[in-house]
Each structure stands twice: as C-alpha cells, then as structure tokens.
Amino acid sequence: DTGVSQNPRHKITKRGQNVTFRCDPISEHNRLYWYRQTLGQGPEFLTYFQNEAQLEKSRLLSDRFSAERPKGSFSTLEIQRTEQGDSAMYLCASRSLGQSGNYEQYFGPGTRLTVT
Amino acid sequence: AQRVTQPEKLLSVFKGAPVELKCNYSYSGSPELFWYVQYSRQRLQLLLRHISRESIKGFTADLNKGETSFHLKKPFAQEEDSAMYYCALKAAGNKLTFGGGTRVLVKP
Numbered sequence: 001d002t003g004v005s006q007n008p009r010h011k012i013t014k015r016g017q018n019v020t021f022r023c024d025p026i027s028e029h030n031r032l033y034w035y036r037q038t039l040g041q042g043p044e045f046l047t048y049f050q051n052e053a054q055l056e057k058s059r060l061l062s063d064r065f066s067a068e069r070p071k072g073s074f075s076t077l078e079i080q081r082t083e084q085g086d087s088a089m090y091l092c093a094s095r096s097l098g099q100s101g102n103y104e105q106y107f108g109p110g111t112r113l114t115v116t
Numbered sequence: 117a118q119r120v121t122q123p124e125k126l127l128s129v130f131k132g133a134p135v136e137l138k139c140n141y142s143y144s145g146s147p148e149l150f151w152y153v154q155y156s157r158q159r160l161q162l163l164l165r166h167i168s169r170e171s172i173k174g175f176t177a178d179l180n181k182g183e184t185s186f187h188l189k190k191p192f193a194q195e196e197d198s199a200m201y202y203c204a205l206k207a208a209g210n211k212l213t214f215g216g217g218t219r220v221l222v223k224p
Binding site: 003004031033035040041042043044045048056091095104105106107108109110 | 120122125159160161162165202204210211212213214215216217
C-alpha cells in the first residue's frame, strides 16, 4: 500500500499518560496535515507542515499537543497528560505542492485514541 | 472565519431514487469546495471538487455563490452509494474545513 499510513491504528491509554502517533505520508508529498475527528463530527484541522516547517496551528492544539516533522518525511503528534476529551480519531493527510491545481489531500486510516 | 454546514445527519433513500445532500458554507474569500466520501471500513477519499465540474460515480455538485451552497446530487442512488459524505471548504494553506457529515443509506 503506497498511501498514507498511520501507526498505531488504535491506542488506549489512561488519563494523564503521554501518547505519540506517527504518520508516514505519500512519498515526496510536501505538505502534511493533522486533523482530529470526534464522534458524529467532521474532521477538524489541527496543524500542517510544508516539508519540515510547521506553518500553522489551530487554536484546538493546546500546549499539551506537539507535532514534528523533523526530516520533512514522517510526522509525529504527541499528546502529553492526556484527558478524556482527547479521545478521538486522529487523521493525517498529505498532498503534493507541486501538482498545480490539484488540491486533493490523501488521508490515512487514522489513529483512534481512547483515554480511560 | 469559514464554516461548513450539512443540515442532514442521515439520508435514507430507496435504490433508484434521487438523492441530494445539502451543504452550505460561509467564507469571506473565493471558495473552493469539495465532497469527500468515506465508505465502510475505508479511509476518507475525495469524491469531487467544484473546480473540476465533473461527474464522479454519477454524482454532481454545483457551486451556488448566491446561496452559498454546494449541494451534492445523484439522480438514481445505488446501494454502493451508502457511505458517509463530508462537504469541505479549502482555506489558506490548503487546510480543509469540513461539515459535520451526512450518512447516506440506500435501501434495496
């Protein structure tokens, strides 16, 4: 499968623990996006990278959240001191900046986080 | 700030009947709108974009700037159209603002 991959697919953690998710975008895609989706809602934008630079962060991204893309390839999203309200599906998407007029974002399967 | 509203959470239609999914948006700039679909146990994928003016799997959507709408239509629904549909608006940086989604159930 050459699409966007995310690991782990499921994560159950206790409140107060730290968790880290990984996203591997489609090879050579410059832009990488993180979204969060809670039950019954559409995905909500969290942050995005162009290569290794984090260009925008949503107000949804509290100080407990941090994202990195150190080499401009894979990205990690870390949540510190998890809370029950962090329970959600975390989606990653990527796209190629070079494709003129093609704004399609390719989504990964998501990481489902459950905080108990 | 941009916003996308999908007023119907669930649409249930019979096979062969027309289906229309409503999407309204608010955005101060020039909008670019998309429909994404998520079939059962599959990832979110692009269905169509308004700029392409194309029909995909029999679906069409017209951008109406006067009514700030981008409704998705199909004249004859098929069982394989059963899925979750999300309307999305592209903002600066190409981040997407999604609506809450509409679940379509096509009954045989």
